[in-house]
Amino acid sequence: MSKKEIPEILTIPGLRNGYETGSFTPRDVVEAAIERSAALAEKHIFITPPSMELIGPHLAELPPMDFKKYPLWGIPFAIKDNIDLAGAETTAACPAYAYRPEESATVVKKLLAAGAIPIGKTNLDQFATGLVGTRSPYGEVENAYVPARISGGSSSGSAVSVACGLAAFALGTDTAGSGRVPAMLNALVGWKPALGAWSTKGVVPACASLDCVTVFAHTLGEAEAVDGIVRGYDAACRWSRPLVRKAAALPKKILLPADGLQFFGQTAQAMEQKWQRAAERLETLGIPVETISIDVFEHAAKLLYEGAFVAERWADLGAFVEAHPGEIFSVTETILRTGGNALYTAAKLFDDMHALALDRHRAAELLEDAVLALPTAGGTFTRAEVDDDPVRTNSLMGLYTNHCNLLDLAAIAVPEDADDHEDPFGITLFALHENEHLADGVARAFLAAGGTQAERAMEPAAKEASA
Incomplete structure (x- = not known):
């Protein structure tokens, strides 16, 4: 053969x-x-x-x-x-x-x-x-x-x-x-x-x-x-x-961020233009579009790695890290050890849990019968750029992703143009955990309207x- x-x-x-x-x-x-x-x-x-x-x-x-x-x-x-x-x-x-x-x-x-x-x-x-x-x-x-x-x-x-x-x-x-x-x-x-x-x-x-x-x-x-x-x-x-x-269905509305999105890296301008094209395509799907502040999603995202939730990683892997000095990738060990910070007390964890509970209520109100669309990421980097500045570059890649699981959301990432292999860009569609089918419905409609992989x-x- x-x-x-x-x-x-x-x-x-x-x-x-x-x-x-x-x-x-x-x-x-x-x-x-x-x-x-x-x-x-x-x-x-x-x-x-x-x-x-x-x-x-x-x-x-x-x-x-x-x-x-x-x-x-x-x-x-x-x-x-x-x-x-x-x-x-x-x-x-x-x-x-x-x-x-x-x-x-x-x-x-x-x-x-x-x-x-x-x-x-x-x-x-x-x-x-x-x-x-x-x-x-x-x-x-x-x-x-x-x-x-x-x-x-x-x-x-x-x-x-x-x-x-x-x-x-x-x-x-x-x-x-x-x-x-x-x-x-x-x-x-x-x-x-x-x-x-x-x-x-x-x-x-x-x-x-x-x-x-x-x-x-x-x-x-x-x-x-x-x-x-x-x-x-x-x-x-x-x-x-x-x-x-x-079964996949369409929501009552699509939510887009009102302003303040951050694009970065050498492809920042191209990525911003691609986001604008994606947003315009979403507006052609026959579904009402509403712009909102994404403050609640940004606040929840910060709770993930800037609060006591990182202690969960240390609870799972801390004993292994302590028992294997020098055997873990250096930047990974540094990040894992943040979870063992003495500042992350049980009281701090409960404070963060209470803040997250309020964020979840606010997000649920916004996403009732709705789907939120965001850039999957605001840009990209060369591997050399990441090696030179591993923490900052990594953090930027998670600007529009970190909130998702803390807020108990489902998400589907789809390409803006699947045939573009020079500067690939995509959007992510978020829905409440019980409404995955709404994100699925918008994803289908978005891809079908794009004319690439329909x-x-x-x-x-x-x-x-x-x-």
């Missing part, structure tokens, strides 16, 4: 069509992924790269093709290396932390049961602490399209694996934007479900009560397909909630898989 028959970009609909027509087999696709990964080794996408040793047993266990029974049959996916895959090391990008789980994370189990094939464990900002993709002893993950630029973190390798045609979709995690920023910077869809909608059992915690597992895909339909398979209550996960996603996003095969 000619290797040229394997699509350059892997998608669920494209692979299903190829399998059904006999153009290629799952083994052919896996072999192509192994070869492509080796050719892209300098991008530092994987910690455990694709190999037949890793993937072979899953190929051997693949049942006969039946897309009704196994909606992701033969579909290769990548797994962020803070999510467990039985038999493969989980490192969280820290060699001293590595362990080999006997059981896969709940979300991975569900994907395997649907016929999906894991191809590797992806690189990340160590312990999922960062939004840049450079904080790893396994190498800085290059942007899929502009190698000198950051790939976005912490789910850097996962996003780049999809953008570079190594996987049809990839699992990431998101505490403060890690499932959204890499989506924007690599021209992908990033689906961040509501807290508890997807189990986090088998996931190394960043801030356990705020962590989500997420998915990167080329199209909204594919992200919906994965959500339809992995969503569900898990009694073994202390954070799990029975949240059923309703048809592919709603491919019948992807829609069937999400049914």
Whole structure:
């Protein structure tokens, strides 16, 4: 079989069509992924790269093709290396932390049961602490399209694996934007479900009560397909909630920030222009648009890393940090140790919890039957710029993401123009946790109005898989 028959970009609909027509087999696709990964080794996408040793047993266990029974049959996916895959090391990008789980994370189990094939464990900002993709002893993950630029973190390798045609979709995690920023910077869809909608059992915690597992895909339909398979209550996960996603629908209004947005980096002017185009497109969707102050969202965002909530990271990882001096990436250790600051007392935590409770009420009032649209990020940086100023640059990448999980919101990051690989930009649509379907509805309408991925996003095969 000619290797040229394997699509350059892997998608669920494209692979299903190829399998059904006999153009290629799952083994052919896996072999192509192994070869492509080796050719892209300098991008530092994987910690455990694709190999037949890793993937072979899953190929051997693949049942006969039946897309009704196994909606992701033969579909290769990548797994962020803070999510467990039985038999493969989980490192969280820290060699001293590595362990080999006997059981896969709940979300991975569900994907395997649907016929999906894991191809590797992806690189990340160590312990999922960062939004840049450079904080790893396994190498800085290059942007899929502009190698000198950051790939976005912490789910850097996962996003780049999809953008570079190594996987049809990839699992990431998101505490403060890690499932959204890499989506924007690599021209992908990033689906961040509501807290508890997807189990986090088998996931190394960043801030356990705020962590989500997420998915990167080329199209909204594919992200919906994965959500339809992995969503569900898990009694073994202390954070799990029975949240059923309703059919996509349009909200009563779309909220846009009134003013004061910050754009940064060498592409600041281009990013601001792209945001203006995105906002204008939202105004053409036939949904009332209202401008609001985003003060409440900005206040909540500051509570995440400038308040006592960072102590949760220290509670989960502090003992390991203390026991392994010098074995943690330096900037990561500095950040983790902030959680052990003596100022973060129980009283301070309760003060912050009370402030957050008020923010949640205010946000709920604003977002009742509404969807908020913001830039996913206000710009980007080169990897050299991040190395020169790691804290400030990382903070800027989270300006419009950090509030989300604290306020118990669902979010979908979509590209402004998925075909723009020179200066990728995207927006994120936020909704209350019970109203994910409204963000989904606006995302569909926004993509359809853009004329770039409209048809592919709603491919019948992807829609069937999400049914």
